[in-house]
Amino acid sequence: MEFFKYEAAGNDFIMLDRFSGGNETTPDEARRLCARRTGVGADGVIEMLPSDSCDLKMRILNADGSEAQMCGNGARALFLFALDRGVLDSDEATVETLSGARRVSRAKTQHRGQAPVLRFSVDMGVPKYRRADIPMEGQPTEEAVSIELPLESRDPVTVTCVSMGNPHCVVFVQDVNGYPVQNVGPLLETHRFFPERTNVEFVEILDDGNLEARVWERGVGETLACGTGACASVVAASVNGLIPKRASVFLPGGALVVDWTEDGVLLTGPARHVFDGKTVH
Structure with missing residues (x-):
């Protein structure tokens, strides 16, 4: 199985391109892939999927196999992954998550020494605290x-x-x-x-x-x-x-x-x- 490793502020993800099909990752498969010593190693697995309502759909499985509703770092990594794979060619996109649609866009690139640091912004929605x-x-x-x-x-x-x-x-x-x-x-x-x-x-x-x-x-x-x-x-x-x-x-x-x-x-x-x-x- 082909995979792609991305990170966002040290939060690391195994990215899987499911845009054209393929079986969903099971919780057991996610646990094996994320294992640091016996697998690829990551905080989670992110599947890039087609969406009926947004430009992309994001499915996230944590390292223990549980499915997460939303991940801000993961959304930025997914947007870059979609650009790299040619699924997107725009400066912003909407992403379907279990928490609803989220808008992701390019932000101003910074530099660390001579190296450019790509940055992205995510509309994370309205916080609630009841x-x-x-x-x-x-x-x-x-x-x-x-x-x-x-x-x-x-x-x-x-x-x-x-x-x-x-x-x-x-x-x-x-x-x-x-x-x-x-x-x-x-x-x-x-x-x-x-x-x-x-x-x-x-x-x-x-x-x-x-x-x-x-x-x-x-x-x-x-x-x-x-x-x-x-x-x-x-x-x-x-x-x-x-x-x-x-x-x-x-x-x-x-x-x-x-x-x-x-x-x-x-x-x-x-x-x-x-x-x-x-x-x-």
């Missing part, structure tokens, strides 16, 4: 802002929860690099308050326009970046009065820019083609 929208147990219409969450064998944590088409639980910390993400992340991901599990962001406020974050992704574990997680972090920080509605989010894999307006959230960041290959089975 408990029912996450979903999160409790009063459905209550905003899930600054809520104390009990944890087994640890002190409770204060969280703000946001839906970016997928669930996010944001924790503000004083020292994100020293925080026990590997311990607290899985406790929050599988917390009984989240019936569909949740992504978890640990966020340190650097100043008015800058955040530093680490992400524990649902079905993956800690990743170098998460586009929807960066958006959720800025929304959560803004509704708590900690920052304005535009900020840069610094993740281990690179920086993403998030702009929250009346129309929704715009995510801008890089995407890159890494290599191609073929599996033997």
Whole structure:
């Protein structure tokens, strides 16, 4: 099977071209492909499919085989993949996802030394933070802002929860690099308050326009970046009065820019083609 490896701010994906047909990837196949030591290795598998309502359809399977509703970094990588494959030849496109249609467009190219860094923007939709929208147990219409969450064998944590088409639980910390993400992340991901599990962001406020974050992704574990997680972090920080509605989010894999307006959230960041290959089975 032919595959194509792409990354966006360190979030890496195995891209499969299903535009002209082919069988859907099964959860077991996704787990085998994403395995770092015995497979290709990736945070997830993205299938490029035809759409009846948009220019493209994106199907995303996490490293554990579960299907994700939306992925901001993945949408940017998919747009570049479609350009590289000749499926698209325009500066913007609409992408069908389980969270609805998303518009992706070229952004201004930056340079790292002499090398150009291709950047793309994704319309991430309107964020929601009522408990029912996450979903999160409790009063459905209550905003899930600054809520104390009990944890087994640890002190409770204060969280703000946001839906970016997928669930996010944001924790503000004083020292994100020293925080026990590997311990607290899985406790929050599988917390009984989240019936569909949740992504978890640990966020340190650097100043008015800058955040530093680490992400524990649902079905993956800690990743170098998460586009929807960066958006959720800025929304959560803004509704708590900690920052304005535009900020840069610094993740281990690179920086993403998030702009929250009346129309929704715009995510801008890089995407890159890494290599191609073929599996033997």
